[in-house]
Amino acid sequence: MAERLTGHTELVGLMAYPIRHSSSPAMHNEAFAYLGIDMAYLAFEVDNSTLEDAIKGMRALKLVGSNVSMPNKTVVGQYLDELSPAAKLIGAVNTIVNDNGRLIGHCTDGIGYMQSLKDYDIDVIGKKMTVVGAGGAATAIEIQAALDGVAEISIFNIKDKFYEVGVETCRKINENTSCKATMYDLADHEALRREIASSYLLANATGMGMKPLEGKTWLPDKSYLRPDLIVTDTVYAPAETEFLRIAKEVGCKNMNGFGMMLFQGAAGFKMWTGQDMPIEHMKEVLGIKYGD
DSSP, rough: OGGOTTTTTTEEEEESSTTOSEEEEEEHHHHHHHHTTTOOOEEEEETTTHHHHHHHHHHHHSEEEEEEETSSSTGGGSSSSSEEEHHHHOOSSEEEEEEETTEEOOHEEEEHHHHHHHHHHHOTTTSSEEEEEOOOOOOOHHHHHHHHHHEEEEEEESSSSHHHHHHHHHHHHHHHOOOEEEETTOOOOOHHHHHHHTTEEEEEEEBBHHHHHTOOOOOOGGOOOTTTOOOEEOOOOOSHHHHHHHHHHTTTTEEEEEEHHHHHHHHHHHHHSSSSOEEEEEHHHHHOOBBB
């Protein structure tokens, strides 16, 4: 890294909390080096309380762009100059592009998730999926899945501030796509069992399983799963959450969040550099493995 830093090196950031576990800096910096791009990518621990100042700093220091992750995805838009159509519909931003001082927010999470499914030979198009979660990443997955042609989506969430976001996501999907979306309370275990039983794929799109919730899962027990069910998790640190451990025990084909991280990152990389991320090289060098 030291050899390629110059007085002309441009900076890309990642704003989230917690974030020291992230694989994104290693991924992007390896891609920059591999393609000979004079940029560096650094992670910054930023939460909602320091986000506005961080965005001001981004403007002042002329960062090329930044990724945004939890807990900032659904609140950063108010500090930006423009949102892409997808970011507006989803109500979340995970990628910021500095276009000559004008900060534009994009959301590539859903694209990354759907591309990772395709890369792992999972075809959910025309089928039913159940998603647990209604926050920024979850909403991106749900809306992108509906736009791409998933037939039906059942969304579950606890009755917190994001529950009504989930209700609104269902409205957007039902009014703007051919997909049928329904919202459920995660505490309704009877509904959870029923919807999982009729689904092709079950996705965890919450932070459950990552720090500080390692070893925890919202899944009541393994009887809710079956061997032919496909199970995915947006969490990638740890690579195997308790949710995925149970899925493996049942015999489900499963996928962690590394694929979504890789492909959503590739979309942002293209926005910042104008070049395609070397996907296969990244998998090999970083040892990225997101399924059995």
